[in-house]
Amino acid sequence: MLQVNFIRENFEKAVLGLKKRNFTEAEAVLSQLVQLDDTRKNIQLERDQLQAESNSISKTIGKLMQSGQKEEAEKVKSRTSEIKAQVKILEDQYTQQENDLTQLLYTIPNIPHESVPAGFGADENEVVLTHGDIPELSAEFKSPHWELIKKYDIIDFELGVKIAGAGFPVYKGKGARLQRGLVNFFLDEATKAGYMEVQPPILVNEESGYGTGQLPDKEGQMYFCTEDGLYLIPTAEVPITNLYRNEILQADQLPVKNVGFTPCFRREAGSWGAHVRGLNRLHQFDKVEIVHISRPDKSYEALEQMSGYVQGLLQKLELPYRVLRLCGGDMGFTSALTYDMEVFSAAQERWLEVSSVSNFETYQTTRLKLRFKDEDKKTVLAHTLNGSALALPRIVASILENNQQEGGIKMPAVLVPYLGFEWIS
RNA sequence: AGAGAGGUGUCCGAGUGGUUGAAGGAGCACGCCUGGAAAGCGUGUAUACCCCUAAAGGGUAUCGAGGGUUCGAAUCCCUUCCUCUCUGCCA
Numbered sequence: 001m002l003q004v005n006f007i008r009e010n011f012e013k014a015v016l017g018l019k020k021r022n023f024t025e026a027e028a029v030l031s032q033l034v035q036l037d038d039t040r041k042n043i044q045l046e047r048d049q050l051q052a053e054s055n056s057i058s059k060t061i062g063k064l065m066q067s068g069q070k071e072e073a074e075k076v077k078s079r080t081s082e083i084k085a086q087v088k089i090l091e092d093q094y095t096q097q098e099n100d101l102t103q104l105l106y107t108i109p110n111i112p113h114e115s116v117p118a119g120f121g122a123d124e125n126e127v128v129l130t131h132g133d134i135p136e137l138s139a140e141f142k143s144p145h146w147e148l149i150k151k152y153d154i155i156d157f158e159l160g161v162k163i164a165g166a167g168f169p170v171y172k173g174k175g176a177r178l179q180r181g182l183v184n185f186f187l188d189e190a191t192k193a194g195y196m197e198v199q200p201p202i203l204v205n206e207e208s209g210y211g212t213g214q215l216p217d218k219e220g221q222m223y224f225c226t227e228d229g230l231y232l233i234p235t236a237e238v239p240i241t242n243l244y245r246n247e248i249l250q251a252d253q254l255p256v257k258n259v260g261f262t263p264c265f266r267r268e269a270g271s272w273g274a275h276v277r278g279l280n281r282l283h284q285f286d287k288v289e290i291v292h293i294s295r296p297d298k299s300y301e302a303l304e305q306m307s308g309y310v311q312g313l314l315q316k317l318e319l320p321y322r323v324l325r326l327c328g329g330d331m332g333f334t335s336a337l338t339y340d341m342e343v344f345s346a347a348q349e350r351w352l353e354v355s356s357v358s359n360f361e362t363y364q365t366t367r368l369k370l371r372f373k374d375e376d377k378k379t380v381l382a383h384t385l386n387g388s389a390l391a392l393p394r395i396v397a398s399i400l401e402n403n404q405q406e407g408g409i410k411m412p413a414v415l416v417p418y419l420g421f422e423w424i425s
Numbered sequence: 426a427g428a429g430a431g432g433u434g435u436c437c438g439a440g441u442g443g444u445u446g447a448a449g450g451a452g453c454a455c456g457c458c459u460g461g462a463a464a465g466c467g468u469g470u471a472u473a474c475c476c477c478u479a480a481a482g483g484g485u486a487u488c489g490a491g492g493g494u495u496c497g498a499a500u501c502c503c504u505u506c507c508u509c510u511c512u513g514c515c516a
Contacts, residue, residue, distance in 0.1 A: 044475055048485040055485085058497040062443035065496095073496080080496045248472085369473090377454095379472080 001105040001213075001366050003381075004037045017111035020118045021328030033104055040097040047090040054083045106216055110363040112328050113300075113337035119327030126327065128339065131311065132320030135346040141404045144347045145397040146278030148404060149175065152424050155279070155396075167268075167283035174424050178399075178411075179286060181418035182392055183261050186288040186313065190389060193309055195259035195290055200239030202262050203230040208242040211368045213334040213360075223265050232265035236289035237386045241364060244293055248379060249372040255302060256293035259389070261286070279393035280352065286392040292385040293370065296361070299383035300337075303359045306387045307339050310355045313390055316414045319398055320344045322351065336361045339387075343394065347401040352394040357387030400424075 007014050007030055018026035057080050064073040117126050149155040154175025160168040171179050187197060209215035209231055214222060223232040233239055240260050249256070264287050279285075290309070294302045307323065314321045326338040335358040342351035362381040365371070371379045403410045408425025416422050 041475065044485080048475065051486090052484055054496080058495095059444055061496050065443070077496050084496080371472095377470095 109333045117327045120329040124327040126325040128323040130322040145400040190259035236260045236262040240291045245368045279397045290389045343398045345398040355388040
């Protein structure tokens with residue numbers, strides 16, 4: 001969430017930024033926010049003063065008791081009951097005010113970076129660059145991946161339905177091997193690039209959900225284990241970033257660069273149709289995620305670095321891709337700047353999002369209380385960033401579609417050592 | 426899951442109602458000392474919010490978390506989470 005003090009000091013900028021993401025009532029909400037905070041401060045001031053008086057009386061009583069002046073002490077006591085009642089009232093008001101403030105802050109998305117284009121939806125995203133040639137498939141070999149997986153019997157949706165339900169595919173034979181190979185390839189690449197691998201839990205508690213911004217509001221997107229109060233993670237971002245919740249890092253620990261492989265679970269209520277066939281949208285899928293924790297003055301450098309890293313993976317996989325700078329309306333609630341990487345899937349003839357790389361600046365760290373000590377020994381909120389590197393299903397879909405030919409599907413050369421085969425046939 | 430023990434600052438560790446944000450030690454930082462280092466000596470070493478700010482200074486809260494008793498709680502009571510030991514179960 002945003003910091004009230006930042007809004008106070010950058011009111012106009014904040015309003016303009018939020019309008020860019022179509023948060024039309026920005027001005028009114030931000031004014032209300034500042035007002036709530038003003039009231040909060042006033043209450044705090046009054047409460048603290050009364051409390052201070054009460055504390056000082058208590059000390060006096062303590063001294064009197066020690067020196068045996070019991071009656072004197074009793075006299076002083078009577079004064080405190082009045083203060084106590086007052087403090088209680090103010091305390092309740094303060095809590096109420098603080099809750100209102102937090103609730104309101106939860107409704108305000110992150111302020112977009114100045115480079116973020118205004119816009120309402122996917123059409124207005126800015127294409128930053130396109131890489132690689134769009135493959136032209138012959139009519140003979142132009143099957144969408146959902147036909148290819150049947151033909152070669154490598155992924156079975158019906159079987160998944162039997163075990164769990166729609167959107168839980170079963171990978172078989174070379175399909176399973178392809179999954180495992182990709183995961184290993186991604187983890188190895190990340191390690192080479194200086195990321196530390198972590199294996200986090202894939203169930204998280206409520207606090208973690210709040211830390212990275214999935215909660216409140218998006219609980220509908222997550223599977224929830226009511227018995228234990230735990231959520232299945234929608235992305236490894238949640239557990240990995242929360243590893244650092246409530247921490248104060250030393251300056252020389254930054255940047256933190258973690259990579260983790262986890263399955264991801266999404267309920268994805270209500271989005272079914274032609275575009276979500278096959279592997280395009282699933283309830284469970286595998287993803288390798290990279291997370292950075294960065295100094296504020298280095299976070300955009302880190303974002304570019306991450307974007308470059310992800311592009312490198314796509315290049316090694318020989319997949320044509322483009323990079324989008326998301327417009328205000330299409331960006332996630334918590335992000336300040338997001339690059340989407342889309343791969344062209346040649347049979348569907350569509351760009352498929354395979355990665356989303358974002359800088360959250362302090363939006364997450366405010367909630368996470370994730371800070372570091374800078375050179376002046378001042379405690380400062382860090383910036384968090386993350387990106388998929390990469391999400392498997394659509395990568396699999398595009399590898400299958402783009403490389404189909406006479407004799408089967410040819411695997412990208414870089415994967416062959418991981419797979420132990422060159423062809424799916 | 427059952428029984429017991431316990432959760433204190435970066436770490437170890439004292440503290441069972443009264444100037445305790447918290448003894449003592451270690452670590453760390455700075456200074457002195459040294460040719461250099463160690464030892465030694467001295468100083469400092471939490472977080473959040475608020476007031477006042479040029480700086481300094483001050484207030485409130487925080488001893489796992491939440492609530493209660495009390496003029497006053499790290500210390501007493503309740504709830505809850507976690508850790509350890511034993512038993513049970515189990516990959």
